[in-house]
Amino acid sequence: MWKHSSSRAVLFLCLVAAVASARGREGAHVRTLLLSQHPDDATHRLHVKGQVVTVLRFEQPCDPARTRLLGWEGRFEPVGVVGRWVLLQPLRDLAEDEAVPLLVTLADGTEVPFLLRPVMEGWPDQQVNVFKDRESHGAMASALREALEEKQVLAEQLERYRKEESSEDHALAALLASGAVKQTPFKVAYRLADRDAESDVEAIFYRGRGKAAVVLKVRHLHSEQAWSMKKVRLMTESTGMDRSVAFRSTDSSLAPGESGVVAIVADRSAFVEEGKLTNLVLEVYRHDGVRQAVIPLAHQLSGK
Template identity: 60%
Template sequence: MKGAVVTTLRFEKPVDPDRTKMLGWEGRLEPLSVVRNKVILEPLHDLNADEAIPLLVTLADGTEVSFLLRPPRRQAWDWADQQVDVFKDRDSYAAMHSALQRALEENGTLTEENARYRKEETSEDHALATLIASGALAQTPFKVVDRFSGRDERATVEAKVFKGKGKAAVVLTIKNLDPEQPWSMTSARLVTKDRGDERAVAIRTTFREIAPGASGVMALVVDKSAFLEEGHWTSLFLEIYRYDGLRQALIQLDPYLVAR
């Protein structure tokens, strides 16, 4: 469970709201809500790593199901559950159907990722991003034209903006200030300034996640074509979002970076 993220427990049968309760939840979760066969939970804030809140769910037929509500694990690839389907018999048709749907969704995601990786293997922009991230800037056509830095309670960010031949690049050096939580990126978006249309950006990093106290490098390369909108030059916004969904960096890229 994660702060301000609603988690729904969905059961096969209706839930008895009078006999469904949490212990020691005050100040940490909103009062639970029961809607037919669903129990809705919402933490007020992130639970501490050692916290576990007991929950007893009683179905209308008298069946009792016990849970321990815990925060997500500290790995960057773990996410808080938003809906959990609970089945009495894992071999029932409903349980098997639910498992099949999850498997099909995961397979579709993996297929899309494999196709993206194959495309990136032959991408010039990704090759340039790899060289920059590894520190081999001399082997690229880029020259630094701007620098800036930022800081919040979770991380410091030092950025360099580069101008190249028909391409622009950004290098971010990120230091994780959190004493426990690894830093990771959930997404990067490149959008036009006026209309918010998404543009392609090549990304390479030296990390999967950044350990507490450590630093990592992220390199991003943008092609000249991204700066064109209906035949006219436009500025771009590069947005970097971290593991908790908050925006870590916002960088404006202007057409002069790719002008001859």
């Protein structure tokens, strides 16, 4: 339970349980797997996560009678085979040393072995398009679409980095993350603290001259998996319109037991909607796209 350090505090930080779900994600992670691309590696790895459905899509129908998981009891829902689709869903996260074999048999008798492994960093496989012939039209189209999507992501990252180089808000976030609060215009408004099975977090809310800031001091408690922040999203509370926000972190990734700091800065202009001040909501997404925290921000934090 979060404890308010000020009776005037109207903000609430809700850490979302670290269980991946289809909701709260930016979009499904889809990748292309060309079987002929790795002739010396007969067993292909799939990265799965508890309560997240992984779908395999093949070029031809699969044989349900000869498609099976080995040793899946208690760890997976029964495997589903519908035409060209194979559906998998772990009941829980696999341990770091766990691996579950999957054998998919196609209608022509081709056997395709997979090894299901836990997600240690990044995204779980939510849809994998599997092709036997890398020269086929479907394989080439799927690979081209994936390459174009990656190019778009890289272009957007490059443009973001270019803008951040000259951004005052990003400079302030970097100072806050490094602990140089005295070099910024911010004063502490209040603090909140919470702890769950995977993280121990202190949130420090700052009021500035025309700006608001939040510093999250995170201690990662998970015994196996690393943690990192993928992005933050700032939006208006009433209409959900996106607003600009700057953030910096001291570490790109936290190993189990490590601590780190994330600093987030928002300009007062972000709190203005149709000429009036409005409250905002800040969402924090971790490395695999799961929404980790929801932080309401009152416009009073931005000062005057």
